[in-house]
Amino acid sequence: MKGKRIFISFQGVESGFTLWCNGKYVGYSEDTFTPSEFELTDVMTEGENKLAVQVFKWTSGSWCEDQDFFRFSGIFRDVFFYAIRTSHYPNDSKLYELCDEYGLYLIDECNMETHGMWDMVGRGVWPIEKALPGDRKEWQPLLLDRVNSMYQRDKNHPSILIWSCGNESFGGKDLSFSALPYTPHELENAMHAYELPPIYYTVVKVSLMQMGVGGDDSWGARTLDEYLLDVSKKLTLSFYFKGIS
Secondary structure (H helix, E strand, O other), rough: OOOOEEEEEEEEOEEEEEEEEEOEEEEEEEOOOOOOOEEEEEEEOOOOOOOEOOOOOEHHHHHHHOOOOOOOOOOOOOOOOOOOEEEOOOOHHHHHHHHHHOOEEEEEEOOOEHHHHHHHHHHHOOOHHHOOOOOOHHHHHHHHHHHHHHOOOOOOOEEEEEEEEEEOOEHHHHHHHHHOOOOOHHHHHHHHHHHHHOOOOOOOOOOOOOOOOOOOOOOOOOOOOOHOOOOOOOOOOOOOOOOOO
């Protein structure tokens, strides 16, 4: 490998880690279920090299990874192949390759779940201002980075039909910010959140049916009949825009 650039890729580490090579700091990463890659070219030597990884069970990202699973922190990448919706975080890339090959549709879901926070809000224990991500601007960069990491890894898989910003996360302006303002082309050309252009428009999406919208709860109730679209008839949509000074 002499004369070539050398990289290392971690496909999954829960929930954060720091990497050293030959006693030199290489980098730090969070987001358990998307890859983290580091270049080792400048810190490696001829002969034997030593890698050291410190794994952190709890990080700032833990607030956004409140999915229903056991907390087995560490370096891993073996997961369940039964669901086409990648609930509730990005899955192993080999699953996507299988779906591409066999023509299965995928809902690719971001590593974002905060129900431990908004459950307390729903029970009246905490005020709504504590819900994550809600309208808290300090969480926008983290959410955008997670959505962009998932998109950049998986954008070339034709099996992906829907991109999900996360499961059981309290909505608000932050979640709308990551879901609506950017086109796929803009996300594809921005490697980091700060490279995204200023926003002067909104992308409007209409769903035939969405669980929890117009239903009896926010996570699984069937949509009520009066809120369903009748696809047997021709549908016409009208929009009215009102400026706000």
